[in-house]
Amino acid sequence: MEEPIRILLVDDERPAQRSMEKTLLRAGFDVNTASNVAEGLELFQQALHSPHPFDVAVLDLNMPNFEGIESPTAGLDLLEKLMQAQPTLPVIVLTAFDEVAKTKAAINAGARDYFVKGREEGLVELVNKTLAGGK
Amino acid sequence: MQQASLLEKVARTGVRLAAIRSLRRLLAESIDLLRDSFQLDSVAIYLLDDEKHRLLPAAEGDALAVDDRTAVGRAAQQQTASLASASEAHAELALPLIFEYPIGVLALRAGRADFAVDNIPILQLLADQLAVAIHNAQLYQRDVLVLASAERRAKLLEAATVVSRDVTTITELDTLLERIVDTICLVYGFYYVAIFLVEPKMRQWAVLRAGYGEAGRRMLESGFLLEVNDNSMVGWCVAHQQARIALDVGKDAIHFNNPWLPLTRSEMALPLIIGDDVIGVLSVQSAQESAFDDKDSVTLQVLGDEIAIVVHNAQLLADVQAAHRELLRTKTFEAIAAATGEAIHWVGNKSAPIRACATRTREDIARLIYMADTMLHQAPQEMRQHLYGQMIADAAATLDERIPSGRTLIAGMENRPFKSVRRLLSMESILEDLDIIQQSAETILNIKEDLIGPARETRPVRIQMDEFLDKLVASMAIPADVQVEQRYTPNLPRVYADARQLENVFRNLIKNAVEAMAGRSERRLTLETLPAKTGGLVTVKIADTGCGIAPGDLDRIWIAFYTTKGNRGGTGLGLSACLQIVNQMEGKIEVESEVNVGTTFSVSLPAPPE
Numbered sequence: 001m002e003e004p005i006r007i008l009l010v011d012d013e014r015p016a017q018r019s020m021e022k023t024l025l026r027a028g029f030d031v032n033t034a035s036n037v038a039e040g041l042e043l044f045q046q047a048l049h050s051p052h053p054f055d056v057a058v059l060d061l062n063m064p065n066f067e068g069i070e071s072p073t074a075g076l077d078l079l080e081k082l083m084q085a086q087p088t089l090p091v092i093v094l095t096a097f098d099e100v101a102k103t104k105a106a107i108n109a110g111a112r113d114y115f116v117k118g119r120e121e122g123l124v125e126l127v128n129k130t131l132a133g134g135k
Numbered sequence: 136m137q138q139a140s141l142l143e144k145v146a147r148t149g150v151r152l153a154a155i156r157s158l159r160r161l162l163a164e165s166i167d168l169l170r171d172s173f174q175l176d177s178v179a180i181y182l183l184d185d186e187k188h189r190l191l192p193a194a195e196g197d198a199l200a201v202d203d204r205t206a207v208g209r210a211a212q213q214q215t216a217s218l219a220s221a222s223e224a225h226a227e228l229a230l231p232l233i234f235e236y237p238i239g240v241l242a243l244r245a246g247r248a249d250f251a252v253d254n255i256p257i258l259q260l261l262a263d264q265l266a267v268a269i270h271n272a273q274l275y276q277r278d279v280l281v282l283a284s285a286e287r288r289a290k291l292l293e294a295a296t297v298v299s300r301d302v303t304t305i306t307e308l309d310t311l312l313e314r315i316v317d318t319i320c321l322v323y324g325f326y327y328v329a330i331f332l333v334e335p336k337m338r339q340w341a342v343l344r345a346g347y348g349e350a351g352r353r354m355l356e357s358g359f360l361l362e363v364n365d366n367s368m369v370g371w372c373v374a375h376q377q378a379r380i381a382l383d384v385g386k387d388a389i390h391f392n393n394p395w396l397p398l399t400r401s402e403m404a405l406p407l408i409i410g411d412d413v414i415g416v417l418s419v420q421s422a423q424e425s426a427f428d429d430k431d432s433v434t435l436q437v438l439g440d441e442i443a444i445v446v447h448n449a450q451l452l453a454d455v456q457a458a459h460r461e462l463l464r465t466k467t468f469e470a471i472a473a474a475t476g477e478a479i480h481w482v483g484n485k486s487a488p489i490r491a492c493a494t495r496t497r498e499d500i501a502r503l504i505y506m507a508d509t510m511l512h513q514a515p516q517e518m519r520q521h522l523y524g525q526m527i528a529d530a531a532a533t534l535d536e537r538i539p540s541g542r543t544l545i546a547g548m549e550n551r552p553f554k555s556v557r558r559l560l561s562m563e564s565i566l567e568d569l570d571i572i573q574q575s576a577e578t579i580l581n582i583k584e585d586l587i588g589p590a591r592e593t594r595p596v597r598i599q600m601d602e603f604l605d606k607l608v609a610s611m612a613i614p615a616d617v618q619v620e621q622r623y624t625p626n627l628p629r630v631y632a633d634a635r636q637l638e639n640v641f642r643n644l645i646k647n648a649v650e651a652m653a654g655r656s657e658r659r660l661t662l663e664t665l666p667a668k669t670g671g672l673v674t675v676k677i678a679d680t681g682c683g684i685a686p687g688d689l690d691r692i693w694i695a696f697y698t699t700k701g702n703r704g705g706t707g708l709g710l711s712a713c714l715q716i717v718n719q720m721e722g723k724i725e726v727e728s729e730v731n732v733g734t735t736f737s738v739s740l741p742a743p744p745e
Binding site: 015020022025 | 480488490567575
């Protein structure tokens with residue numbers, strides 16, 4: 001049996017994170033979640049050195065800190081780190097409100113697409129579309 | 136009249152005349168003196184006008200021409216005594232008054248006999264003495280005027296210096312106008328001076344803004360003003376944009392009889408002009424007639440122009456300040472707009488999972504019902520007829536109606552292993568989704584409190600801060616491993632504030648403090664009360680041993696939604712709401728912090744004496 005797609009989900013809003021996790025799980029994906037940037041990076045590194053690294057990463061752009069220091073660009077910073085380590089990794093960035101500037105910056109930094117939080121079914125479609133595009 | 140005694144009389148009269156310095160007094164008294172001393176029927180004095188064509192009587196009467204139609208005219212024309220018959224028994228003697236140049240004519244009327252030819256030279260002597268006296272009096276008057284004029288100009292310069300110094304030190308316009316009015320009054324010795332300013336919008340009224348002395352004070356208190364029309368000097372001045380001078384207010388048609396200023400005899404209204412507009416009037420009143428000469432008018436108008444500039448500058452300053460306040464209000468609106476943007480973002484964030492959780496819950500409940508219903512169809516009759524059986528069948532039927540092809544939710548599930556299905560469908564999951572929905576809704580509702588809390592109407596009461604803090608801490612679920620230290624100063628005055636608002640503030644601060652200490656080795660919350668450095672205030676300090684706030688962020692923490700992110704669990708609006716509430720209470724809130732050591736919030740609250 002083909003291994004399920006591995007998704008890394010990083011979002012510091014617990015309720016939103018849990019809900020998205022369940023949606024993705026029920027859509028058949030294998031989901032690992034992290035509630036802050038440091039945790040996310042750790043999970044990523046672990047998977048990178050495992051037989052099956054993450055196939056897709058879903059990152060919230062609005063996370064508060066990186067390595068313990070408050071930073072408004074923590075989400076972007078994580079994105080850059082992931083891109084450095086695994087340049088072909090498709091990354092979808094989450095924004096709760098249409099933050100054009102940040103989103104543009106994320107796309108420029110290598111994000112494959114963006115998703116405005118709200119209708120979670122849309123997220124599943126987007127992940128599928130992204131994976132299809134990659135292949 | 137005997138010659139010897141006449142001469143003597145003339146001499147004595149001469150002496151008396153010479154003693155009178157005031158021209159006006161001289162003219163008045165000499166007529167009586169001459170008439171009585173020499174037992175004449177009447178005495179008249181005529182003074183030549185500037186062109187030397189007419190003779191103006193010092194007392195009542197008509198002016199006469201310098202010609203030979205009258206004795207007086209002839210005397211002036213020929214510069215020699217002239218005798219004429221007034222009637223049968225009476226004669227008129229006109230004697231020229233000359234002192235180096237013709238001054239006028241002295242006219243005497245008496246019985247014919249009194250004007251015997253021999254007496255005329257003696258009477259001319261009298262006229263000469265009078266001429267000298269008049270000349271001296273005129274000189275004196277001129278000298279006095281010159282001196283007074285010079286003195287006044289010097290004092291005016293002094294006054295101008297005082298005024299310009301005041302301009303830089305006094306910014307309150309009304310105070311400045313009072314000083315100007317007092318200065319002018321004291322320098323010139325005027326009876327009354329006042330400054331009116333024209334009401335700027337309709338320009339219908341000249342409003343009194345400063346007035347000298349008791350009269351001024353009373354009029355200011357009563358809100359004295361004059362309409363811009365021709366019924367008063369001040370009103371006229373504004374209406375016609377010109378100065379107006381009345382040297383004898385009794386004769387001026389438009390003098391306004393002010394009951395508070397009964398002694399006014401001359402009045403001057405000078406316009407205060409900026410550009411093309413009359414912005415006010417300088418009103419000057421004297422208890423003397425003809426109190427103002429041309430020089431006074433000019434120098435006072437100069438002062439008026441300076442006053443106009445001062446008033447204009449003060450008004451400009453007031454406009455600038457008003458514009459600045461407006462700008463601050465606009466900046467506040469900008470801040471509110473920014474905060475609203477943040478609020479939308481935040482609400483979007485918090486509400487995002489609600490829909491998915493609700494859908495999932497619906498589907499999961501449907502699945503469970505369908506599962507039960509499927510079992511029911513395979514169960515014996517009694518089970519289907521059991522109440523519970525009927526309930527399940529009924530529920531499934533409703534679902535079939537409501538969710539088209541709902542049964543697909545369990546399609547193919549029967550053949551899957553328990554563990555695999557349970558991973559996705561479980562009571563835990565359903566309850567979790569419902570929790571997420573509830574929490575999200577609560578958080579959004581809580582922010583309503585933070586948003587409108589500061590705007591809520593307050594009912595201040597007296598609060599003893601020690602008790603208040605203890606009660607609050609007891610009601611909050613502070614983790615057991617957080618040490619709570621109280622450092623209360625005894626006998627502090629009670630704070631006067633709305634209890635609910637106060638609770639919002641301190642609940643917020645204490646919650647922040649506890650959260651800041653998450654994961655720290657030392658977790659200590661210190662509550663301190665002490666008297667503020669400024670009187671009438673009590674300071675409460677909430678200190679933690681948390682991670683601290685970086686110096687660059689100390690200002691930003693007050694911004695609405697500054698830290699809206701996840702784990703905090705707070706609304707992020709907390710500190711901004713706290714700031715608003717404390718400001719409204721007319722208290723102060725400040726923060727001190729050191730990274731990795733801790734943070735202390737100091738709240739100073741009003742504690743007025745009871």
